[in-house]
Amino acid sequence: MDSRTVSHIIPSGGNYRLAAEKAVSEALAKSNLPMENAVPVVATGYGANSIPSAHIVTDISCHAKGTSHLLPSARTAIDIGDMFTRVIRLDSEGRATSFLSSGICAGGSGRVLQVIAHVLRVRLEDIGELSLKSQNRVNFHTSCAVFAETETVSRVAEGTLKEDVLAGLHRALAAQIQSLVERLGVERDCALVGGGAKDIGLVKSLEEVMGLKLLVHEEPQIVAALGAALIAREKADRS
Amino acid sequence: MTKVVIMNEEIIASLVRVTTPEQRRLANKVMEEALERANFSFDEITYVVATGYGRINVAFADKQVTEISCHARGVASLIPTVRTIIDIGGQDCKGIKLSAGKVVNFVMNDKCAAGTGRFLEITARALGVKLEEIGKLSLTSRKPVEISSTCTVFAEQEVVTKLAEGIPLSDILAGLHQAIASRILTMVSRVRIEREVVVTGGGAKNVGLVRALESRLGFPVLIPPDPLLTGAIGAALLGRDAAEKAQKEGLPLAKRQRRLEEVELFA
Numbered sequence: 180m181d182s183r184t185v186s187h188i189i190p191s192g193g194n195y196r197l198a199a200e201k202a203v204s205e206a207l208a209k210s211n212l213p214m215e216n217a218v219p220v221v222a223t224g225y226g227a228n229s230i231p232s233a234h235i236v237t238d239i240s241c242h243a244k245g246t247s248h249l250l251p252s253a254r255t256a257i258d259i260g261d262m263f264t265r266v267i268r269l270d271s272e273g274r275a276t277s278f279l280s281s282g283i284c285a286g287g288s289g290r291v292l293q294v295i296a297h298v299l300r301v302r303l304e305d306i307g308e309l310s311l312k313s314q315n316r317v318n319f320h321t322s323c324a325v326f327a328e329t330e331t332v333s334r335v336a337e338g339t340l341k342e343d344v345l346a347g348l349h350r351a352l353a354a355q356i357q358s359l360v361e362r363l364g365v366e367r368d369c370a371l372v373g374g375g376a377k378d379i380g381l382v383k384s385l386e387e388v389m390g391l392k393l394l395v396h397e398e399p400q401i402v403a404a405l406g407a408a409l410i411a412r413e414k415a416d417r418s
Numbered sequence: 419m420t421k422v423v424i425m426n427e428e429i430i431a432s433l434v435r436v437t438t439p440e441q442r443r444l445a446n447k448v449m450e451e452a453l454e455r456a457n458f459s460f461d462e463i464t465y466v467v468a469t470g471y472g473r474i475n476v477a478f479a480d481k482q483v484t485e486i487s488c489h490a491r492g493v494a495s496l497i498p499t500v501r502t503i504i505d506i507g508g509q510d511c512k513g514i515k516l517s518a519g520k521v522v523n524f525v526m527n528d529k530c531a532a533g534t535g536r537f538l539e540i541t542a543r544a545l546g547v548k549l550e551e552i553g554k555l556s557l558t559s560r561k562p563v564e565i566s567s568t569c570t571v572f573a574e575q576e577v578v579t580k581l582a583e584g585i586p587l588s589d590i591l592a593g594l595h596q597a598i599a600s601r602i603l604t605m606v607s608r609v610r611i612e613r614e615v616v617v618t619g620g621g622a623k624n625v626g627l628v629r630a631l632e633s634r635l636g637f638p639v640l641i642p643p644d645p646l647l648t649g650a651i652g653a654a655l656l657g658r659d660a661a662e663k664a665q666k667e668g669l670p671l672a673k674r675q676r677r678l679e680e681v682e683l684f685a
Contacts, residue, residue, distance in 0.1 A: 193582060283568060286530075294571060321529070323530050324569070324570075326528075326529075333439040337439065
């Protein structure tokens, strides 16, 4: 069996079904493979319900599976996504044994990074490096993304440097994630997955707050989808 | 918002201005403007009380008092039968419980924008409707739509998607008002809501929100004539109380050395 992996990421937008169709057809185009109707497809994530004829598997299971595949020593995965932050404990087989999720709050998820990057007019992919330059981190007084936006505007008006705002933001988000991690308990190794793992400022800040080294794969955003594909392949092998 | 009230027996001048990040400079500016309206010089003002988030940024105030005390004093003077105040601002939301005009308990949310007026400000902007119009528009709804996001940031996205799906604007707005009314009342019920209930702050100017609150409460609420000003009126009354007390007891009024001048920013 051909065990190549092809991945593709596009923004979800408002219509999950259209986004899914587009992502699949673009990924297939990349891979030069035809779409075979008989192949099992697993959908996961917030919009999984909108994908017709797919098996739906929770993103917890998919994250555990994908993390375990890429980083076999991981026993804890922290997923920092656009809507949630999740902490997942997993066994050596890539099965999720327990998890905790933040409420759907932009302040506790990766969304706050997008909101603040936008206010500061810094590209999302640049905030991590910029944050690491900070010499004088600000202290954020809020964990709400909306109020953090207001606070950022005030700070910038006062003449605070962008890197100091970002370092403060990373610290505040790291502290919030740490409190979620503490509630579940962490077992090493601990991996960081999801889009948030691409932000080096957040990774460093979390490592500092948690007092441990985090495992980060070079493609952290694809982990849940990879997990879904692995589960789909298992289904295909069984049938 | 930044508000000024100058009063003796009654209100001589008042004004409301948008709060900007440079609060110290702003405080001077609004005070000067209010003095001009009242046709008073700064030296003629006996006592100045500052309140609210930025109260420490009012360099010329004789005294700083919490907004809870000021709201209570202001509302109780306007509506003496008040037992519960629901103050809905753009920065926070408060529930204040009074007994015989005195504060006995309060709850506040300043942690999450979703329970404050900011929620409506942001979603109105996302929908392209003026804040002052959303209340009226929401009342024309026949079938309020349920807003599933709690977080303001995600609700902003949700309402834009719903509008694109063809759901009438009025139904979305009605859904937003119901959602925030429910969150506010859940919080305020922690101090046990009792009549009369007075709604203040910018939220009181939104008829859609007021109706949504009333329909959940099952009885009408009262709105003061200038719902944005109750905190500032309370501050002015507390200032007057202090001046009258000093005069009655023949004691000097504890005042600060104060000048109304350009302050160095962020010094």
